[in-house]
Amino acid sequence: MSTVSLPQDESRQLAPPPGRHPADPRGGVEDALPLESLRIVPARHPGRWAATAGVAVLLAMVVSSLVTNDRWEWGVVAQYLTWPSILEGAWATIRLTLVASVVGFALGTVLALMRLSRSPLLQSVSWTYTWVFRSVPLLLQLLLWYNLAYLYPYLSVGIPFGPEFLYFDTLSVIDKFWAAILGLGLSQAAYSAEIVRAGILSVDQGQQEAAASLGIPKRRQVSRIILPQAMRSIIPTAVNEVIGLLKGTSIVYVLAYGELFYIVSVIYGRNGRVVPLLIVASIWYLVLTTLITVVQYYVERHYAKGAVRTLPPTPxxxxxxxxxxxxxxxxxxPVPDAVPPAYAARARVGVLTRTARTSGGAA
Structure with missing residues (x-):
């Protein structure tokens, strides 16, 4: 058996340095330096700090322009923000949004189920409805519904091509409010139908097959299994549609209905304060949109219970x-136990960093 001798300099390099353990049998080297002598250096993000500084400068410029420019007339804005007529207009906008949303999504759900049915007639009716109402502009629909009395002076209920039982004067039924509801709600139903249909199709087909194999009726399959799972993908898009509908109520001013934008336009037409009153309307739209967004967050959190192990924290x-x-x-x-581990880990890193720095450890 031959022995190979290493040069003196190489053998000296292979020797473990003072203060360290020799290599363990697994090939790793264990560091004998105590943890207190180490200084934890946090990661530096120069790009992030540069972007933050740039955005801060832009925000300061915006705030400065809002404060120093007297033409914004913030005193007039504060005066009219809670004006009784403005509050009535905001309430009218809320009513239009709520009723039109209920009509639109209720009818849209029915249209989506018709589109997914196996009946050629139901599929054709649903497709035709969606095609027509998505093709005609909303403003044109509002004007057509408002002038429905020109086509049908009287509305009746009866048997087709047969006797009629009830008669109604069209002008007494379709006023400005209901003309706006019909225009907004029926138009929204066409878009809601596609949203609901896409949400239902996003559910795994095996869910419906498993429910059918258990003998669950078709109606309960849809109401208890399919729709609750589909809501997770329906809600974000549906809330966007509701927000769009809220802002779309401003187009109802063509009917001279007293919603928010119409009231604002009437007031600034009298006093000439156009920009301050437009800011008042913008603030109210921001407030209403914020409320809808908060509701969206908690509804999404509710329907996320079956999809995630841990619910996301609230703000x-x-x-x-x-x-x-x-x-x-x-x-x-130490961080209290009420804080989740992900948040507690951040605090532990900060405490270790300060402790190492104050103890004068090596870099």
């Missing part, structure tokens, strides 16, 4: 945890 929970994490960083105390 209030995030704010509370952030306060606890920063309090832990400033005081050096």
């Amino acid at each position: 209030l929970q995030k704010a509370r945890w952030t306060v606890l994490v920063w309090a832990s960083r400033l005081s050096g105390r």
